[in-house]
Amino acid sequence: MHIKVDLKIFLFLLLFLITSQIEMYILLMVFAIIHELGHLLAGILLKFKPQEIKIIPIGLQISFTIDEDEIEKTKYNTLAIKRAIIALAGPIINFVIIAICIGLMAVNTELQLANIIYANFLIGTFNLLPIYPLDGGRILKELLHIFLGLKKSYTYTKKITKIVLILITAISSIAILYLQNISLVIIVAYIWVIWLKS
Secondary structure (H helix, E strand, O other): OEEEEOOHHHHHHHHHHHOOOHHHHHHHHHHHHHHHHHHHHHHHHOOOEEEEEEEEOOEEEEEEEOOHHHHHOOOHHHHHHHHHHHHHHHHHHHHHHHHHHHHHHHHOOOOOOHHHHHHHHHHHHHHOOOOOOOHHHHHHHHHHHHHHOHHHHHHHHHHHHHHHHHHHHHHHHHHHHHHOOOHHHHHHHHHHHHHHHO
16 A cells, blocks of 8 residues: 655645634644545445555545455446445544534533534535545446446536536635635635546
8 A cells, every 4th residue: 555645735734824724724634534534444344455545635535446356246336336335434424523523512511612513514515515536526426327337427427526616616716705715715726636637
């Protein structure tokens, strides 16, 4: 298994430092890494082997391989379902953390966990957007693959991703004008880059 570091992470650190949002960025990174560990655990449980872990500006990126013997004895639809489960595992971790925080705050009203809840809600919800290669886009592609076949799944996923990215770009542009929050714009720009490379 290889571990790589995307050097653009330092550019992100600098941008968030300049915009005085470094604490929130670090918090988001911590829970983004925990989110990815959910994918890793699900992948291992489903007999996928971690091939590469890459540290990127929005967390970790884990790629898996599966033994050829396992592919031969498994229907491809089953593999698509397993891949969808792996993609869903990350957001589930975020929502479990939110539920735990809400439970702890109900027991002890003095606990201040709003930032943790916000960070996990942001990561979990954002990752479920139907944008490839985010988790939602991966789930969409695998489900379309099951019902429409491989070729159509790529075609439709690409079209849906482009539409959602345009909408998110428009929303983030409004956010920077009215909220003076550059972080969403930076993240959306980065997602455009990784989508164009995928």
